[in-house]
Amino acid sequence: MAKLTVDDQDYDVADGNNLLHACLSIGLDLPYFCWHPCMGSVGACRQCAVKQYADENDERGRVVMACMTPASDGARISINDKQAKDFRAGVIELLMTNHPHDCPVCEEGGECHLQDMTEMSGHTTRTYDEQKRTHNNQYLGPLINHEMNRCISCYRCVRYYKDYAGGRDLDAMGAHHHVYFGRHTDGVLESPFAGNLVEVCPTGVFTDKTFSAHYSRKWDLQTSPSVCQHCAAGCNITPGERYGTLKRITNRYNADVNGYFLCDRGRFGYGFVNSDDRVTQPLARETINHADNTNSDTAIQCSTENSLTRLTQALKDPATIAIGSPRASLESNFALQSAVGESRFYRGIAPSEDTTINTLLKFQQSSCVNSASQRTIESCDAVLILGEDLTHTSPRTALSLRQTVRQRARELADEARIPFWQDAAVRELAQQEKSPLFIINTHKGDLDDIAENTYFNSPQKIARLGFAIAEQLRDKSGALSASLTPEEKEMCSTIVNALSQAKRPLIIAGASLLNEDVLNSALDVIKSLHINREEVIQAHLVVPEVNSIGLAMLTQSSAERSLSEALKQIESGAAKRLVVLENDLYQRVNPEKLDAALEKLDEIIVIDHVWHNGMAKADLIIPAASFAEGDGTVVSSEGRAQRFFATFPVNADNSSANDSWQWVNQALDNRWKNFDAIVNACAESNDLLAPIADLAPPADYRQHGLKVPRMSHRYSGRTALSANINVSEVKQPADPQTALGFTMEGSNVNAPGPLRNTAWAPGWNSNQSIHKFQDEVGGPLTGGSSGLCLFGSAESNELEFGVPSEQTSNADFSAIPFYHIFGSDELSNFAAPIAERSPQAYLALNPLDAAQLDLTQGDGATLRFENLQQVFSLTVVIRPELIRGLVGLPIGLGGLTRHLLEHSPLLEKNLAWQRVPSGRDQNVIATDQSIGLSEGLVP
Amino acid sequence: MLSQLRTLWTVLQHTFTKADTVEYPDVMPYLPPRYRARIVLTRDPDGEERCVACNLCAAACPVDCIALQKTEDDEGRWYPEWFRINFSRCVVCGLCEEACPTHAIQLTPDFEYCEYNRQNMVYEKEDLLISGTGKYHDYNFYRIAGKAISGKDKGQARNEEQPINIKSLLP
Ligand code: SF4
Numbered sequence A: 001m002a003k004l005t006v007d008d009q010d011y012d013v014a015d016g017n018n019l020l021h022a023c024l025s026i027g028l029d030l031p032y033f034c035w036h037p038c039m040g041s042v043g044a045c046r047q048c049a050v051k052q053y054a055d056e057n058d059e060r061g062r063v064v065m066a067c068m069t070p071a072s073d074g075a076r077i078s079i080n081d082k083q084a085k086d087f088r089a090g091v092i093e094l095l096m097t098n099h100p101h102d103c104p105v106c107e108e109g110g111e112c113h114l115q116d117m118t119e120m121s122g123h124t125t126r127t128y129d130e131q132k133r134t135h136n137n138q139y140l141g142p143l144i145n146h147e148m149n150r151c152i153s154c155y156r157c158v159r160y161y162k163d164y165a166g167g168r169d170l171d172a173m174g175a176h177h178h179v180y181f182g183r184h185t186d187g188v189l190e191s192p193f194a195g196n197l198v199e200v201c202p203t204g205v206f207t208d209k210t211f212s213a214h215y216s217r218k219w220d221l222q223t224s225p226s227v228c229q230h231c232a233a234g235c236n237i238t239p240g241e242r243y244g245t246l247k248r249i250t251n252r253y254n255a256d257v258n259g260y261f262l263c264d265r266g267r268f269g270y271g272f273v274n275s276d277d278r279v280t281q282p283l284a285r286e287t288i289n290h291a292d293n294t295n296s297d298t299a300i301q302c303s304t305e306n307s308l309t310r311l312t313q314a315l316k317d318p319a320t321i322a323i324g325s326p327r328a329s330l331e332s333n334f335a336l337q338s339a340v341g342e343s344r345f346y347r348g349i350a351p352s353e354d355t356t357i358n359t360l361l362k363f364q365q366s367s368c369v370n371s372a373s374q375r376t377i378e379s380c381d382a383v384l385i386l387g388e389d390l391t392h393t394s395p396r397t398a399l400s401l402r403q404t405v406r407q408r409a410r411e412l413a414d415e416a417r418i419p420f421w422q423d424a425a426v427r428e429l430a431q432q433e434k435s436p437l438f439i440i441n442t443h444k445g446d447l448d449d450i451a452e453n454t455y456f457n458s459p460q461k462i463a464r465l466g467f468a469i470a471e472q473l474r475d476k477s478g479a480l481s482a483s484l485t486p487e488e489k490e491m492c493s494t495i496v497n498a499l500s501q502a503k504r505p506l507i508i509a510g511a512s513l514l515n516e517d518v519l520n521s522a523l524d525v526i527k528s529l530h531i532n533r534e535e536v537i538q539a540h541l542v543v544p545e546v547n548s549i550g551l552a553m554l555t556q557s558s559a560e561r562s563l564s565e566a567l568k569q570i571e572s573g574a575a576k577r578l579v580v581l582e583n584d585l586y587q588r589v590n591p592e593k594l595d596a597a598l599e600k601l602d603e604i605i606v607i608d609h610v611w612h613n614g615m616a617k618a619d620l621i622i623p624a625a626s627f628a629e630g631d632g633t634v635v636s637s638e639g640r641a642q643r644f645f646a647t648f649p650v651n652a653d654n655s656s657a658n659d660s661w662q663w664v665n666q667a668l669d670n671r672w673k674n675f676d677a678i679v680n681a682c683a684e685s686n687d688l689l690a691p692i693a694d695l696a697p698p699a700d701y702r703q704h705g706l707k708v709p710r711m712s713h714r715y716s717g718r719t720a721l722s723a724n725i726n727v728s729e730v731k732q733p734a735d736p737q738t739a740l741g742f743t744m745e746g747s748n749v750n751a752p753g754p755l756r757n758t759a760w761a762p763g764w765n766s767n768q769s770i771h772k773f774q775d776e777v778g779g780p781l782t783g784g785s786s787g788l789c790l791f792g793s794a795e796s797n798e799l800e801f802g803v804p805s806e807q808t809s810n811a812d813f814s815a816i817p818f819y820h821i822f823g824s825d826e827l828s829n830f831a832a833p834i835a836e837r838s839p840q841a842y843l844a845l846n847p848l849d850a851a852q853l854d855l856t857q858g859d860g861a862t863l864r865f866e867n868l869q870q871v872f873s874l875t876v877v878i879r880p881e882l883i884r885g886l887v888g889l890p891i892g893l894g895g896l897t898r899h900l901l902e903h904s905p906l907l908e909k910n911l912a913w914q915r916v917p918s919g920r921d922q923n924v925i926a927t928d929q930s931i932g933l934s935e936g937l938v939p
Numbered sequence B: 001m002l003s004q005l006r007t008l009w010t011v012l013q014h015t016f017t018k019a020d021t022v023e024y025p026d027v028m029p030y031l032p033p034r035y036r037a038r039i040v041l042t043r044d045p046d047g048e049e050r051c052v053a054c055n056l057c058a059a060a061c062p063v064d065c066i067a068l069q070k071t072e073d074d075e076g077r078w079y080p081e082w083f084r085i086n087f088s089r090c091v092v093c094g095l096c097e098e099a100c101p102t103h104a105i106q107l108t109p110d111f112e113y114c115e116y117n118r119q120n121m122v123y124e125k126e127d128l129l130i131s132g133t134g135k136y137h138d139y140n141f142y143r144i145a146g147k148a149i150s151g152k153d154k155g156q157a158r159n160e161e162q163p164i165n166i167k168s169l170l171p
């Protein structure tokens, strides 16, 4: 603790920070632009000036930049000093001279840090009436708007984009007041984290294009605390709704998980909620007899009562089985599981995934491993990634890893006694020095540029290398290491050295390759490292979907629960009816087998919120609420259970959608009184899940007798928004399930962390106001972060892993999955801008394999699979790093699904293929990055 | 006693003064242009919709009786997709007009807009939009704002220099 005197008031502040950080942490208002809690200080904007005094007796003092001055013990400063105030007023006036007269037509207006700071610095009238410099804008893709006139040259965007997120196609160009922040030419911003510019830029230069398309001001949005549904990283989000449309997603601060940043899939992938493909009414299949004696099936709208009766009958029938979903909440899965009983509830994931996730879950509970949060990941100093292309399988984690490799810079800064927040100095000092990061995978990925070493081979070889590392860590120079090539041997010993010398090594692996051996080898490395270092090892084990872990936990006690078991039950005739929860089974198992199985059933009921193939055979479709209209709990890769709350109520006039658990509950005659009751029942049913009862205050939680409001106190248009339908205002819908209300009454100022939906404080309208709700700037939220980790290191769980043999298969090719942040996630693909960003379906081949098949980049190939009818016509992409015999298939694109990887692919040239003319898409231009690697890596 | 008599005398005197009340509707009172009653949406001097759908009027409205949705044309000009005022709630306070940065929303002296059916008090954009500029004849927001729209590119607004050529090496 250091003593700091501000305007003759004494405060205790944390050591080692700068004055700006200290002042904001104790709740004082001090304007700033270029400083960011995650990016440190560079002193570019000069807005944070304060007066610093040498000692008690110093009367004159001197003006310093608060962000560049350490808050040393005993420092005495003044924010209100006239000279400092005048300095700040002068700076803002200068920054504003060229600012356009744009606020009314600016998406930032009303949540603009520049507006706030201008007000705070007292600059309210423009005196400059000379000419303003102007800039032309650039087209930056379907996600982000560019309006360069509004720039104040604070440099935050390039510091975020290049230094923090590792992007290469945004830069500062020009000199003095001509400086321009953009790309070297129009085109899509390539970084999958570009969306954060919207929140990082303190002005309206970068704004959310998807939000602008149906724009509303921040104060007019109804918001709730929520969790991103597009991967298992568990990022916290604030969805905003108005007029029944989900209008945007913004970051919701969580110190342990996403901090201040999201990925673009999470930020822009919300379109499915507003999609025309939403199921809004229960639909039943009816067979119509035509006059000419033929029959055809149509879907007939069915009343809620009828569908409930049918659901009740199905759930009571002992010949019914139910299939849960890793993208549905714990509560919905639990409701269905308890309705049909554990023995008739199946997990609803592909068999190949099932085994890996179960192994992973068992391992996470052993005492040798700690599941690392994003914050912990950033504090590690040596990383081994085995078989994960993180940017595309757990994007936010990839962004964290870019900070992890800066541990080395931190060490160097400590040695040189430079505080880490002196960003420019530390980067200058560290240059290219990085903490070691090793990537072992089947193909190149977006993190390779920060890796010390990379190694690409087949899954089998990767696993053997992994086991060899584990073996060496256990100090056995055994048979396995001997079988390695010299290159592999060297890689192996570098990794072993780095991992044993690091202060805090981190292992990252996961289920993405759908290969048990690769995962096992990583787990073996963790185990050996644990033995080697005699400490708990940090690991982050990635699973594919938002609630993969939750679903696995819910069903851990029951052994055989995968989809193939469910299909066996159907094929054997033991199951007559099927209830499917929020799941498109065609994405998960062989469609031919599935078709045959579904034919045998008497009744199929699907509960889901968007249309998908899995509904084509349903006899009854029940409309579920999406995450934006429902409440629930999900468990992330890290094992963190987090609650999401409905952002807006379902409009009963045009939709009968309801939480899936509610449908089941109503069919069971309201077995659970309310949401809290089902949460508690779920917590009690399973030791692993016990903590979920304490995730958020219960529904009867009140502050001054009121619920926490979802609307801001300035929410407008209450008496007009539905006046076209009926001039008498309807009562605000009630929310009996949670402690939040669909109302403006009450205040969220003192809301506990899990209920904090949005941040606003007097004078701080932008998202930067979050520091008013943190214990310390960049620290946890006041009132507790949201989420509890469910992985306890309960008992030491001795798992043994078998090393895969070096078998050679007879097949010419084997398929491996490629993932794409835009395209591999089922739900975000419904959003048009995400679809626009996702590549065309392709297949990736080694150049020699391609040559053998007489294929070159851009040719067409016909892809078949052994024992499958399906045929795919795909464009060929040459990947030099891909090992011979591997075919990379982009999961989620062009109907390529995970289950295909279980079959051997058969390839031949497609002679009828029409090449797409080069210069395919004007918007996707080859940048420095892709030219450097290889022409046209991305199809 | 004296004061009571004086009061009676004053009251009596009023018998002979001219009445303030007028025989409405036979006689129409004079209402100054700044009188606050029925609200209109005006057009700029070029005849385009002035409203840019900034939502400030809606935020300022103390009875929350304005709702609208922003949209934009192909060239980036913002305007309301729909704009609704529930006059059955409006207290003609004029705060929307105060808040409007474009002089789009204006109160007029026309107070004769009663209805038997309250539902008819709900006005949509078609009902609100007039063809003229209202009280402010010259103001044209987009000629001052930096945002480019059809017919006004970067550098063409008031007091704007031509856009910077970022490829130029000159200082
Ligand atoms: S950036 Fe802020 S100050 Fe500038 S026009 Fe937009 S809202 Fe106004």
Ligand code: SF4
Residues within 6 Å of the ligand: A150, A151, A152, A153, A154, A155, A156, A157, A158, A181, A200, A201, A202, A203, A205, A206
């Ligand atoms: S574009 Fe935004 S973040 Fe970048 S320098 Fe300008 S104001 Fe700062």
Ligand code: SF4
Residues within 6 Å of the ligand: A228, A229, A230, A231, A232, A233, A234, A235, A258, A262, A263, A264, A265, A266, A267, A394, A395, A396, A397
């Ligand atoms: S990393 Fe995953 S959870 Fe986080 S925002 Fe992206 S898709 Fe959502």
Ligand code: SF4
Residues within 6 Å of the ligand: A104, B050, B051, B052, B053, B054, B055, B056, B057, B058, B068, B096, B099, B100, B101, B102, B103, B104, B105
């Ligand atoms: S304040 Fe004016 S410009 Fe803004 S929405 Fe209202 S009428 Fe339109």
Ligand code: FES
Residues within 6 Å of the ligand: A020, A031, A032, A033, A034, A035, A041, A042, A043, A044, A045, A046, A047, A048, A049, A065, A066, A067, A068
């Ligand atoms: S915030 Fe201190 S100089 Fe910019």
